[in-house]
Amino acid sequence: MRILLIHAEYFGYEARQKALNKAEELTEKNRALRLENVLVVFTSVEQIDGEALEKTVNKAAEEIQKIAKQLGIEKILVYPYAHLSPTLASPDVALEVLRKLEEKLASLDFKVYRAPFGWYKRFEMRCHGHPLAELSRRITAEDLEKKPTEEYAILTPEGTLHSLEEYHLEKVPKDFRILVEKEALKKPSTEAQAKPKYLEYCKKFGIEWEPMSDVGHMRYGPEATIILNLVSQYAWDCVKSIGIPVFEVKGTNTFDLSHKPIKQHAELFGDRLYTLKVGDKKFVLRYAACHQQFAMIKDWVISYRNLPFGEYELADSYRLEHPGELLLCFRMRKFYMPDFHVFTRDVEEAKKVSLKIHEKIYEEIRKLGRDYVSIYNITKSFLEENKDYVLELVRREGKPVLLHFVPEGKYYWVINIEYNIIDQLDRPREIGTFQIDIGNAKRFGITYTDEKGEKKYPVIIHTAIIGSVERYIYAVLDTAVAMEREGRPPMLPVWLSPIQVRLIPVGEEHIEKCLEIAAALSKRGFRADVDDRKESISKRIRDAETHWIPYIAVIGDREVKEGKLSVRIREEGRVEKLSVEDLIEVLEEKTKGYPRRELTLPILVSKRPGYR
Secondary structure, eight states, X not given: OEEEEEEEEEEEEEEEEESSTTOOOOOTTTSEEEEEEEEEEEEEOBGGGGGGHHHHHHHHHHHHHHHHHHHTOOEEEEEEOGGGOSSBOOHHHHHHHHHHHHHHHHHTTOEEEEOOTTEEEEEEEEEOOSTTSEEEEEOOGGGGSOOOOOEEEEEOTTSOEEOTTTSOGGGSOHHHHHHIIIIISOOOOTTTTSOOTHHHHHHHHXXXXXTTSSTTOEEEOHHHHHHHHHHXXXXXXXXHTTSSOEEEOOOOSEEETTSHHHHHHHHHHOSOOEEEEETTEEEEEOSSSHHHHHHHHTTSOOBGGGOSEEEEEEEXXXXXXXXXXXXXXXXXXXXXXXXXXEXXXXXXXXXXXXXXXXXXXXXXXXXXXOOOEEEEEEOHHHHHHTHHHHHHHHHHHTSOEEEEEOOTTSSSEEEEEXXXXXXXXXXXXXXXXXXXXXXXXXXXXXXXXXXXSOEXXXXXXXXXXXXXXXXXXXXXXXXXXXXXXXXXXXXXXXXXXXXXXXXXXXXXXXXXXXXXXXXXXHHTTOOEEEOOOSSOHHHHHHHHHHTTOSEEEEXXXXXXXXXXXXXXXXXXXXXXXXXXXXXXXXXXXXXXXXOOOXXXXXXXXXXXXXXX
């Protein structure tokens, strides 16, 4: 059962027409209703609920009771809502579950109402705006059983396996200690209510939520779009650097749940599915590029000679994250995932390729001046059978890792590494990842022909080397927070700065010279603009510094005469005399190995609207 709980100031509905032939009969009592200060329980009854009906109902009622008491609410409306799950129970079972849930809640001394089952209904409501006003839950009979204790251990580069109890956390670096305390020991965060500093930086560049969409959807202003496009290009560059053939593909984001592999994969993903209904069909919005890449590659004729090779798509991805968990640039309902899948002959080949991916993931975060602390989600049998490989991964990190043992056969992968930075508020934040997948090739019917002419299922590596595009930006902005805390000027890497050079003419007669220099910089692939506004020089310099422009040059008679620019270098906090060619040389060095994009803003600052 899946439920969405809304604390409503008021909620009203009216049954309009049948959605099912077996729709419940309407009465004067349930045909239409309007309630005030009510807990509305939108409810989807799932196939599995019929197997343990009483347990599921009791657990759901217990959860609803707990929330209603926290809110001090006496009235509860059970509202049938099929849109929360891709695996619905039959109408007969669903109606029985809803009736029993109504009865159980009434026995707990609530005033309980239930909207009619099987009808299209018009409804309106106003939701209270507090932290408990919107909640969702997944209820299963298994929730009643005692959950097995999660098992963790710590593996060091020397090859020693430690229990959490015997390991001396006080002697390890702070970042790893925080990872273990938060992820394994479940130590609550003391900064849960603090506002992250990076949100100010998001606003600076036009990275924000879109209020006219569903919650959790972002929008990108002109400068943010330059950043987004550069990171997207860089994700592709990172994939190509692994040294195997890679095929870039494109496809749809909508997949039909009536197809068995899509449905099975969706069920493995869990309760964050973003679904929609079109006619009689139900679709899932992809939560990564797996669907499209696997659906496509099952139709390819693959020989062992082709392996290993990669398939890549920058995929718009969708996850129905809970409203209270949403965080700009980190946890969204829609984001861009540079999904890279590598198809290998077997586990042995997957291990060899994954070592390269592992090193590349670390190389990229270290370019930002950061480092990861890692969680290895792994089965015990895989660790025992591949201890040398796992130790090699750890040695290449050069520090301990947290092992999280998962049940055998529960997941399609045998190892799944989460690479975390520790952010400004001392929270682990997963950015990069890779998995070795032994199940999806068979599920989707992906095969290759081996040396003997026999059909085999490839082993698939899933990875996002720099993480999602938004999470990489999150890491960049959180790094800027760290710079500021250390007393350094916060800034983006030069290659990622929307404006790399700001030219400020002293007078109108110097604008042409500024435009000439900007054109020379643009010709070499750098983004330069000219602040021609009728403001004081000091104000224009302050504005450029406020927007973290890494190189600022004021152009007057002296600069024109000498052929040298007085360039303010943000990173170094000093002014240096540079010719245009000298400045280009500096820019070439600072952006070496990174993508370039042209300026997509008017070159004259005076021509831009006030979009910030």
